Amino acid sequence: MRTLIGRWQTWAGFGIAAVLLFGVAPVVFSEFRLSLLGKFLCFAIVAVGIGLAWGRGGMLVLGQGVFFGLGGYMMGMHLKIADAQVFGNDVPDFMQIAGVRELPGYWAPFASPAFTLLAIVLVPAAIAAALGFGVFKRRVKGAYFAILSQALAAALAILLVGQTSLGGSNGLNRFRTFFGFTLSDPANRRMLYFIAAAVLLIVVAVVRQLMQSRYGELLVAVRDGEERVRFLGYDPANIKVVAYTVAALFASIAGALFAPIVGFIAPSQVGILPSIAFLIGVAIGGRTTLLGPVLGAIGVAWAQTLFSERFPSEWTYAQGLLFIVVVGFFPAGFAGLAVLFRRRRKAKDSVATEPEKEPDAEKVGAAP
Numbered sequence: 001m002r003t004l005i006g007r008w009q010t011w012a013g014f015g016i017a018a019v020l021l022f023g024v025a026p027v028v029f030s031e032f033r034l035s036l037l038g039k040f041l042c043f044a045i046v047a048v049g050i051g052l053a054w055g056r057g058g059m060l061v062l063g064q065g066v067f068f069g070l071g072g073y074m075m076g077m078h079l080k081i082a083d084a085q086v087f088g089n090d091v092p093d094f095m096q097i098a099g100v101r102e103l104p105g106y107w108a109p110f111a112s113p114a115f116t117l118l119a120i121v122l123v124p125a126a127i128a129a130a131l132g133f134g135v136f137k138r139r140v141k142g143a144y145f146a147i148l149s150q151a152l153a154a155a156l157a158i159l160l161v162g163q164t165s166l167g168g169s170n171g172l173n174r175f176r177t178f179f180g181f182t183l184s185d186p187a188n189r190r191m192l193y194f195i196a197a198a199v200l201l202i203v204v205a206v207v208r209q210l211m212q213s214r215y216g217e218l219l220v221a222v223r224d225g226e227e228r229v230r231f232l233g234y235d236p237a238n239i240k241v242v243a244y245t246v247a248a249l250f251a252s253i254a255g256a257l258f259a260p261i262v263g264f265i266a267p268s269q270v271g272i273l274p275s276i277a278f279l280i281g282v283a284i285g286g287r288t289t290l291l292g293p294v295l296g297a298i299g300v301a302w303a304q305t306l307f308s309e310r311f312p313s314e315w316t317y318a319q320g321l322l323f324i325v326v327v328g329f330f331p332a333g334f335a336g337l338a339v340l341f342r343r344r345r346k347a348k349d350s351v352a353t354e355p356e357k358e359p360d361a362e363k364v365g366a367a368p
Helices: 002-028 031-056 064-086 093-097 113-136 143-161 186-212 214-224 226-231 236-262 272-285 292-307 312-329 333-353 361-366
Strands: none
Touching (some): 002 031, 002 186, 031 064, 031 186, 031 236, 064 093, 064 113, 186 214, 214 226, 214 236, 292 312
């Protein structure tokens, strides 16, 4: 009975989310606000993967900007090549300005849409799997793993800045088409929002299935007692690698959607600060829950857009302070506070409804 009720609640939750994303938001928001929400949904896709790796697996991933940037740059390379072909040019516009007349060799395969989509899925997943095996097999975890992942994000950002063939510090921008659709058309930009919303729902459904499966139980067991899991005959490294790879895949897909929705991808979306920003949203929303990372990522991104223009330096400090307060005093995030409130309320209700015990007659009579 409880399983049936849980399934109905899950389907009802997905139904409400679908109505809000596909029915209410396009009607209520303007084209600009809808594109902005699409950008926030990309951050939420990254957050779902972080919630799986960090919240359920205990891996503090501080380098998700690496995989986000890989997906964004691979998509951006395809879009720039497609734009150049529309205008009859051999190389993108920024290469023409730099005097480049021939497309670099590593750019050429991204002229194919099929190759681009496969690369967005396979390349980050392969890198994450290889890195995960190399790290987790050596039992590197905790702060050491977090520092390593953060160092990778910093290294990639520095590398991209020095690559003039990838736009340098400006990155790739001014995309005009998306797989044949003109990005200046409001209908096509709305289509991009719908794609991001659909991908988010699919990602949440996949993670929920993983959490409810035997693998999800093993992942939590590795987080809480890695040595016990190893004693039972399982290899914790393999379990961690799967979660880390899935999180990297989600980040890459989010970056690939972010590039055409926002219109650019640059090293500023790849380095340490974006990776920490992803983590802050997950921590505030509640990393151990399914929807907490989604709501936290969207809420933090919305607050940053609202307050950063008016209070740029103050917002940075406020964001850091909020992260410290949540991690230090509310490790389960705001979603955890809601769960705690419900538990206390149930406890109070059970105490209030418990019948009072009548005094023992013999003891009362024997009392002086």
